[in-house]
Amino acid sequence: MTMSTSDEPLLRGDLFAEACPSREVLRHVTSRWGVLVLVALRRGTHRFSDLRRVIGGVSEKMLAQTLQALEADAIVLRVAHPVVPPHVEYSLTPLGREVAERVQDLADWIEGSMPVIEQARRKSGAQPARLG
Amino acid sequence: MTMSTSDEPLLRGDLFAEACPSREVLRHVTSRWGVLVLVALRRGTHRFSDLRRVIGGVSEKMLAQTLQALEADAIVLRVAHPVVPPHVEYSLTPLGREVAERVQDLADWIEGSMPVIEQARRKSGAQPARLG
DNA sequence: CTGTATCCTCTTAGATACTG
């Protein structure tokens, strides 16, 4: 794509490019359910149903999609025990523990800053802006 | 690490809740253009057109929406000089510098880990999974 | 229990044209 005239790229890698694998991973780990899966799995191994219960409000479809995306990214490890009824365990890979730590750091920072953010909104009269 | 049974919430705050202000902020700062705006503004003040040029591929509409969302979150500061033609400068607030650092840390980690992730994909035969 | 398949709705992104 056409880009910066003479400046250095914004990021060393390709987060900037159109078809960008790293942006895809970013979307997976910061997606609505991805964040909650990572936070939940930091506490240890969970089964599919455990995750559905711990993360209230997630549909089977979205949980399955989220887990598959993170598994393909080598962030989540899926271990299926060949028994009936099926028994599948999800956990974080070493890579997953690293990224989960950063995601939770960001999430914790935002939660800790919400009072300041909401105060700034009231002072300026700004409404919580929506993207889109 | 202790296996949680069910009791404590996943996060201290409300990232988990249905209508959740902090998840909204998370979406703003990790959105496709939000990440690039934060990274660009870490380098200093930019005008609207500067940002469009530095961040190639962003439409006027999406850049305006992204900036408005981040401004309402007290992450981006907008200063309009009352001249013709209009002259508007965008920069990070102190809050914005804090969150931008964490977002870039996450983005950098992902970019640095992409070789490992893509190797894992090839080993397992997994396709880059898509959410949705 | 652990998922898939299908259908459906609502949101969002982007292109284009226009305004102060």
Added chain:
DNA sequence: CAGTATCTAAGAGGATACAG
């Protein structure tokens, strides 16, 4: 220069039913 208005297409996400 710095946006807004409008339209369309794509995608996210949920409900339900069903399969291994």
